[in-house]
Amino acid sequence: MLDKNTKWEKQAKAAKATQVAFDVSETVHKNIQKQSVDHQLKPSDFIRKMLGLEYKAKKVRPRLTVTLSEEDYQKLGELFSIDPNDHIAIKHAVAKKLIEVVENKG
Numbered sequence: 001m002l003d004k005n006t007k008w009e010k011q012a013k014a015a016k017a018t019q020v021a022f023d024v025s026e027t028v029h030k031n032i033q034k035q036s037v038d039h040q041l042k043p044s045d046f047i048r049k050m051l052g053l054e055y056k057a058k059k060v061r062p063r064l065t066v067t068l069s070e071e072d073y074q075k076l077g078e079l080f081s082i083d084p085n086d087h088i089a090i091k092h093a094v095a096k097k098l099i100e101v102v103e104n105k106g
Contacts, residue, residue, distance in 0.1 A: 064098065 036046035040059040048055035068076070070084075077084030080093040091103075 066094075 032043055032046065036043040039046055039049070041049065041055070041057075043055075046057040073084045073087060073090060076082070076090045076094065077086075080090065082089045082093060084090070
């Protein structure tokens with residue numbers, strides 16, 4: 001039972017935490033983003049690590065996300081000659097395109 005109480009106390013403390021945003025130059029922002037990727041951490045966890053604060057060492061999943069509207073699916077369907085309603089096929093076509101872009105850049 002002690003573990004549940006300890007977990008609850010940690011959650012209560014986290015609920016009292018305040019998110020802080022930093023207005024920094026684009027160069028600093030990009031550098032922090034790149035370093036966090038290199039360390040396989042979220043930017044917020046990388047900043048906490050830099051500051052000597054506790055952070056979750058859980059690695060970031062190697063996943064990219066994008067929000068697509070129905071209009072976007074229409075355009076992508078046309079681009080890839082895929083039925084715009086076949087969201088899975090479009091997802092695979094986009095993933096293939098991302099891989100091609102990276103491989104051709106190298």
